[in-house]
Amino acid sequence: MEQVTPSGFRRSKQRAARLLCLAMGIGLGMLCAAGGAEEASEYQVKAAFLFNFTKFVEWQAAAFAAPDSPIVICILGDDPFGTVLEQTVAGEVVNGRKVAVRRMKQAPPPKSCQVVFAGRPGKEVLKLLPGLGPGVLTVGEGENFVRGGGMIAFVLENRRVRFDINQAAAENAGIKLSSRLLSVAKSVE
Amino acid sequence: MPRASIPPPFNLLLAEDNLPDALLVREAIRMENLPLEVSIAPDGERAIHLIMTAEKDPEALCPHVLVLDINLPRIDGFEVLRRIRASEKFKNLPVIVVTSSDSPADRRQAAALGARYFRKPVTYDEFIKIGAVLRQFLIDNGLI
C-alpha cells in the first residue's frame, strides 16, 4: 500500500483532487459554523468515512463469495446517502476488490454484504445485526449502536463526524480492524 | 811515361849530399853494368828543381829512376818524395830511398810513399849488394 505506482500516483492525484474537494468542503463547512446549508453535508462525510472504513478493515477470505467478489456496502433500511455513496465508491478498488453499494430491505444473505449500514436501527434490527454472519462490518449511527452490538457508529462531536468502535463485536465477526482506525475513533470498546 | 818504349840508357837522379856515398852508388852501378846515366842533386831543393824543370820542359833531362837520401839538407828526402808524388808527371816515378840508419819508422814512411828502401853500406859486402838491388829494382819497374 505504501508503494505508489505511476498510475497509482495519477489515480491518487485524482483521488487527492476529489478528497481535496471534499476536505475543502468539510473545511468550509466547518468554517460556516452556523448550522446552515453545509457544502459537505454530513452524509457526504459519512459516505466518505464509510468508504474509508473499507480501507482499514480486513475481511477473511470466507467473507467473500469469490476471490474477485467486490466489497459490498449494503444499506439496510433507510438510505440517507442518496447518490453520494455511489459517487464516493465509484471506480474505487480496495485491496484489489471493487466496491459496490446495495440497498437492502431485509437482512442480507451471508457473503453478500461485507459492510452493512443500518442507520439508526430499531431494537429488532439491532438484535439481528450480529447474526448477519461473520465477515460483516456493521456500521450505524448513534452511541447506542455500539452498545447494542454494532461495530462502528457514527457520532457527531462538535459538528464533526466521528465514530465509536466496538472492537469486540468486530472480532466476534472475524473482522480485523486496523489499529490506525482505532486510533482515530472517538472511543473504542 | 811509358816504360818499355824508353831506350836505355835511363836517367838516374841521385839526390845525395855526401859525395863518398854518391860515388859508392855510381861505382855499384858501374860494377853491375846497369844502363843508367847518373845525375846528382846535392840537396832536396835542387832535386825538386830538377824534377820541376823536367816536368815543364820536355827538352830538359827527364829522370827515370830516383835514388833519394833521406837526410838531405834544406828539404829532406821524404818531403821531396811527397812533392814528387804530388806532381802529375812523376807521381809514378820509381824511387828508392836510402838512409844511414835502419829505423822502422823510416821504412814505413818510405813504403807509404811508394818507394823501395835500402840502407847505405857499412861493409864491403853491403856495398856490393847495391848493384843487385838496383838491377832488381829496374827489372821490377819494367825498365830492363
Added chain:
Amino acid sequence: MLTFRDIPIKQKLMVIIMATTTVALVLAGVGIVAADSLLFRSYLKRDLSALARIAADNSTAPLQFNDPRVAADNLAALRVRTHLVAACIYRPDGTVFARYLRPDSNSGCPSAGGPDEQRFSREGLIVSRAIILNGQRVGTLVLLYDLDEIAERMKLYGITVLGVLLVSTLIALLLSTKLRAVIATPISHLVGATTSVSETGDYSVRAQRFSRDELGVLVDRFNEMLAGIQSRDHNLRTALHDREEALRDAEKARERFRFLAESMPQKIFTATPGGVVDYYNRQWTEYTGLTFAQMEGDGWKEYLHPEDVEPVFEVWTRSLATGEPFHAQQRVRRADGAYRWHLSRALAMRDPQGRISMWIGSNTDIHEQKEKEDELRRANEDLQQFAYSASHDLQEPIRNVAVYSEILAKRYSNLLDADGRQFLGFLTEGGRRLATLIDDLLAYTRAGVVESNMTAVDSSAVLGHAISSLAEAIRENEAVVTCDALPRVHMGESHLQQVFQNLIGNALKYRKEDPPRIHISADHQGAAWRFSVRDNGIGIDPHYKEKIFGVFKRLHRDQKYSGTGIGLAICQRVVERYGGRIWVESSPGQGATFFFTIPEHAPRVHSAAV
C-alpha cells in the same frame, strides 16, 4: 636556528617517530570522524525515513478521517526524538493538516518538496514521505531534523579521537624515548669514541659494539680501521724515529768529516754524484783567495788555467760516467794570480747498494816537482835530440871511412905489403866498429823518444815485422821461430819491434851448433803482459844475469860474437820506459828465456806536452 638535519639523532628520531605517529593518528582520527559523520548522516536519513514511514502510516487514518487532532498527537509522539524540529502532514492540496513543532524552534513547517526525499538543508535534514493509503496518496509527511546530533556526535568523536591521540602520542613518546636509545645510544657511543680518538690522538681507543645490525658492522669496521691506523701510526713513529736517528748520525758524520777536512793541510773538496762541487775546505779558499760562493758549481773554471779547463773537464766527465777514480794535472790560480801545477785526484764514495753517494777529492801542489820534471824532460829531450842529430851527423863520415877502407882493402890490397894490409885491416875494422857503435847509439837514443800514438798495437803483427826484418839472418842460421797468440799492448810499435828484434837477434847470435829454435809467448800477470822469448842457444851464466843489460857490456870477445853489446841495454831502456821490467832466466848450455813485462794500461800522465 638549526635545520632539521643538524639536530641530534636522538631528537631526530623522536621528531620522526612523533611526527609520523601524530600524522597517522590525526589522519586516522580525521578519517574516522569524517567517515562516521558520513555514515551517521546516511544512518540519520534511513532512520528518519523509517520514522517518516511509520509516522506516515499512522497518519493515514487521521488523514482519511480528517482527524487533525489525532494526527497531531501522533506527530507529537515524535517529540521523544529531541532533535526533531518539525513534523508536518500536508494535505494533497499543500495545506498543513497537522503538525508538530519543537517548542524552541522558531521555524515553521519545512516545505514539502518531493514525495520521497531526504535532503540536507541549512536548517537540517528534511525528510518527506508520501502518505499512501490504498495505493493513493492522501498526504505528505515532512520531517525536519536538526543536525545538532551530528555536531554533537562529531564533537564527541572529536574529543574521543583527540583523547586517544593524546594518549597514543604520550605512549608513543614514552616508547620512542625508550626505544630510540636502541639506535641513538650505539651512535652516541661511536661518536664518543671517534671524538675521543680525534681529541686525544690515542688510537688504542675502541668503540663498543651493541648490536649486530648495520651499526654493529660500522663499529666493527671502525675498530678495524683504528687498529690499522694504530699500527701504521706506530710504524710511522718508528720510521720517523729511525730516520731522525739516521739523520743525526749522518749529521755527526758530516761534522766529523768537515772537521777533518778543515784541519788537514791538503786542499779537500767534495762533489755530488752529478759532479757538482759542493764543498771546498779552508785550504782551498785561502789558497785561491775566492769565496766558496765563487768557487762552487761552475766556479772551478775560475781558478783553473784556461788551457786546462777543457781537458780536465773531459777527464772529470769521464770519471763521473764510469765511476773510475779521477786524476788530472791542472794549474790552479793562487790568490796572487800565479798558476801552480796541482795533482787533482778524486774517488767515488759508494753507499751499501753500490751507488755513488759523493766524490771526495784533493789537490796537491806539485808545481816544484813538475817544474823539475819538465826541466828534466826538456833536458832529456834536448840531450836526446842532440844525440840523435849528432849521431846522424857522425854516422855519415864514419860510414864512409868504414866502407871505403874496405873497398880499399878489397881492391887495392895488392899494392900494399903485409904490414900495410894489416894496418888497412885495423882501419877497416875500426871503422866498421865505429859505424856499428854509432848505429847502436842512435838506436839507443831513439828508444827514449816518446812515440806519438799510444794506441794498443797487435804484438803478433809487430813480431811479424821484426821477423821479416831479420829474415836473412833467420834463413842463414836455419832458425825456426815460433810464437803463441800474442795480445794487444799499449806500446809504441817500433819500440816493441826493436825489443823483439834485439832479443831474437841475440838468440840467433848466441846459438849452439843446432839450428836455433826460438819461441815467443805471452801471458797475463796481474795488471801486465809478460812476454817471453825462449831460445836453445848457449845460455847465460846466472852470475851475469844483471850485467848483460848494461850499456856496452859484453860477455864474449867480439871474435866469436859480433855486436856492440848495446842491444839488451836498449831493450831495458824501452821496456822501463813503458813501466815494465826485463830479466832473463838461463843456465849455461841450456838456452835462455828472456822475460819482459808491459803494463796493461800505460800510465796516463797528463802533461802540457801531450
